[in-house]
Amino acid sequence: MQEDGFANTGFSSEMEDLKNGRLFHQPEGYFDELEAKLFAKTTDQNPILLKPEKTDSRQRLLTLWLGVAASVALLIYFVGVPSPTPKAESYTNTDIIDYLEYSDVDMIEIVESLDHIPEFDEEMSDKIEVYYEYIAENLVDFEDIIY
Amino acid sequence: MEEILIETNVRNVKLKVIKSTDSEILQLINNPATINRGFRMVFAEYKEPLYWYLRKVLYSHEDTDDALQNTFVKVFEKMTSFEGRSSLKTWIFSIAYREALQIIRKNKQLRNGNIDHVLGLEDGLLADPYFEGNEIHATLVKAVQHLPERQRQIFEFRYFEDWPYKDIASMTGLSEGGIKASYHHAVKKIKDYMTENMILK
Numbered sequence: 001m002q003e004d005g006f007a008n009t010g011f012s013s014e015m016e017d018l019k020n021g022r023l024f025h026q027p028e029g030y031f032d033e034l035e036a037k038l039f040a041k042t043t044d045q046n047p048i049l050l051k052p053e054k055t056d057s058r059q060r061l062l063t064l065w066l067g068v069a070a071s072v073a074l075l076i077y078f079v080g081v082p083s084p085t086p087k088a089e090s091y092t093n094t095d096i097i098d099y100l101e102y103s104d105v106d107m108i109e110i111v112e113s114l115d116h117i118p119e120f121d122e123e124m125s126d127k128i129e130v131y132y133e134y135i136a137e138n139l140v141d142f143e144d145i146i147y
Numbered sequence: 148m149e150e151i152l153i154e155t156n157v158r159n160v161k162l163k164v165i166k167s168t169d170s171e172i173l174q175l176i177n178n179p180a181t182i183n184r185g186f187r188m189v190f191a192e193y194k195e196p197l198y199w200y201l202r203k204v205l206y207s208h209e210d211t212d213d214a215l216q217n218t219f220v221k222v223f224e225k226m227t228s229f230e231g232r233s234s235l236k237t238w239i240f241s242i243a244y245r246e247a248l249q250i251i252r253k254n255k256q257l258r259n260g261n262i263d264h265v266l267g268l269e270d271g272l273l274a275d276p277y278f279e280g281n282e283i284h285a286t287l288v289k290a291v292q293h294l295p296e297r298q299r300q301i302f303e304f305r306y307f308e309d310w311p312y313k314d315i316a317s318m319t320g321l322s323e324g325g326i327k328a329s330y331h332h333a334v335k336k337i338k339d340y341m342t343e344n345m346i347l348k
Contacts, residue, residue, distance in 0.1 A: 005338075015287060
């Protein structure tokens, strides 16, 4: 035990109480609330710091598909265009998939909001061209996700 | 990774906790793919030690909450440029100390820098639903508050947190000898304050 200098005083036990923090309490659930609040705050300030994904396999697959679809769409869009945007060429499929994987974009919500294309379904692999076409035609809507 | 055995107050349950080293945490922080995990690891490891340190320095839960949030935001903002000149713990606690100091100074200003702020603190403490102390505890708090800023910082890290003198020296940039002298002066001042206030029986 360290030499604290209060051993022979009339308030050594009270000093010990202060030291141990047993006099203080925090509101129930405080640390959980703090975590939520803090990570929301830091996410706003630092786009790198994002909430952990709680992805199920369906969402992971969707993320993968959209990532691939977006990158293919980019290639289709820019091939043959006289001055392709250099930015588009600097992103690989892996970059885009990684970005989508670690972003807080709710992919299911986005796809479900696109009511004029068929709802995403794992069985729809044969219809993936629909997504390619849609993304190519509406690239501007996906810029925030892709870049 | 380091395994630590922690005894909890609940039915003497013993928990085995895996503690990450500074370099493991920094490795995660410096990789964009794992930065989020690194920050969450820092949060998990330091949230309680920092909370209790700040609480013993600031006393009120609200002030502690403000300081703690600001501390973590600054830690996360600056961590990628952390150069490792001190341990991660020393660096994080020094940020927490500066945040606490800002709140202490702001509170003093709000109370016009008058000594009455200390009296206000004591009354406020006894009325605080999250404080279970008695008048002696409140007077001790007041005694600590009367210490000059630097002496108080040294006292709080040494007495409340059990930090070795060399770590306090590393954080403050003062010599170990100076830290020891300052700590002993602080203890004497607290004793004198308590005697003057006739708390001793």
